[in-house]
Amino acid sequence: MAKKEKKGSSGLTKSEVKSYRQMLLDKRKILTEDIKRMEGDSLGKSRQDQSGDLSNMPIHMADISSDNFELELTLGLIENEERQIREIDLALTRLEDGTYGVCENCEGKIPKARLKAIPNATLCLKCKELEEEGMI
Ligand SMILES: [Zn+2]
Known part of the structure; x- marks a missing residue:
């Protein structure tokens, strides 16, 4: 018998949680x-522009x-990138409450290969495609 896992639970081992947390923190x-x-x-650039040498006048519209x-x-x-950081923070919270790696839409498991590539993913590939098509 496979070990019992309640629906909506990531079922990750402690060492997996640790490695995902590290990945998320590194990415963050x-x-x-x-x-x-x-x-x-x-x-820095706009500061430089403001104190710019007036001998460079007139400023060309194209440059502006x-x-x-x-x-x-x-x-x-x-x-x-700020949005990704928010997703990472969310993923870290989900790691703590044991729902990391669970698709937010269908509650199916997000494949580990996908999590390794995008540790802040909140949707499985199928649901991500649906989202991109505006279906969910
Ligand atoms: Zn899904």
């Missing part, structure tokens, strides 16, 4: 540092819009 650290670096870059585009791109990336 990388994301946090990345955001800090990107914020530093974009903030490409700068804005870059800034917007960076802000988009930061937003995306």
Whole structure:
């Protein structure tokens, strides 16, 4: 007989919980540092622009819009990484309460290969596809 697992439970061993937690914390650290670096870059850049040498005038409109585009791109990336951090925090909570690796939609198990690739995944591949199609 296989060991009993209640529905909605991850059924992970202690060492698996430990390794997923480590993966999540590592990923969180990388994301946090990345955001800090990107914020530093974009903030540093706009500071530099404000105190810019007036002899560079007139400012070409093309330069301004490409700068804005870059800034917007960076802000988009930061937003995306912040969302991932929130997902990681959620995953860490789920590790503690034993529901990590359980699909939020169908309550099926998320394959371990998927969790290893995306430790903050909250949906199984099938439900993720449904979500992307706007089905759930
Ligand atoms: Zn699912």
